[in-house]
Amino acid sequence: MNEELVYNKNYIPMTRSELIIRLKEALKDKRFQHVLRVEETAIKLAEQYGVDVEKASIAGLCHDYAKQRPAEDFIAEIKKKGLNPLLLDYGNAIWHGVVGAELIKDELGIWDEDILNAVRHHTTGAPIMTKLEQIIYMADYIEPGRDFAGVKKARVITAANLQAGVAYQTKHTLTYLIENGKPVYPKTIDTYNAWVPQYEGEID
Ligand SMILES: [Fe+2]
Ligand SMILES: [Fe+2]
Incomplete structure (x- = not known):
């Protein structure tokens, strides 16, 4: 993607190169490189599945x-925005998506709900997700730097059927959480019920 790209002002009030500067300030290099790979993967999926490439x-x-x-920033934002108090029982793994979307709105001036929902739901999924939300959810999971058992299969499934990819990731993430005795955010279970039984035949 061209560094000098000027985004649609209704999406974000800055150019891509200005956004890159903000991200470099906010993230350590390893995380920043991951973010670039997620963008690259999201753009490819957007082209394939007919989604707005700038939003991707x-x-x-x-x-x-x-x-x-830090945790204090998320806790303050949950209180400031009157978000679900249940969130306080969870941690960064959930907060950086659900609460992170609010910080993006406040600090980067992004008001486009489609973009915000894609950020909001990238950690938990949701029973109903737009194609953009599905793309960010999957791009985060299959970007080229990811290396875990099943990632190749996730890439193949996602290339053939985006929704089946969502089901595959959701099933495997929930399985991982349960096998490791980790807490499950209720929305993740809602995501599971909405996606996995429906696509089970395509992800085995
Ligand atoms: Fe994330
Ligand atoms: Fe990520």
Whole structure:
């Protein structure tokens, strides 16, 4: 993606190169490089699945904007915005998406709900997701730097059927959480029920 790209002002009030500067300030290099790969993967999926490429670029770049913020920032934002108090029982893994979207709105001036929802739902999924949300959810999971058992299969499934990719990731993430005795955010279970049984035949 061209560094000098001027985004649609309704999406974000800055150019891509200005956004890159903000991301470099907010993230350590390893995380910043991941974000670039998510953007690249999201753009390819957007081209394939007929989604706005600029939105895919912005959402891909911004999805982990808040990942390295201290817990106090998220707790303050949950209270300031009157978000679900249940969130306080969870941690960064959930907050950086759900609460991170609010920080992006406040600090980067992104008001486009489609982009914000893509950031919001990249950690938990949601029962109903737009194609952009599905793309960011999957791009984060399959970007070329990812290396885990099943990632190749996730890439193949996502290339053939985006929605089946969402089901595959959701099933495997929930399985991982349960096998490791980790807490499950209720929305993740809603995501599972909405996606996995429906696409089970395509992800085995
Ligand atoms: Fe993330
Ligand atoms: Fe990520």
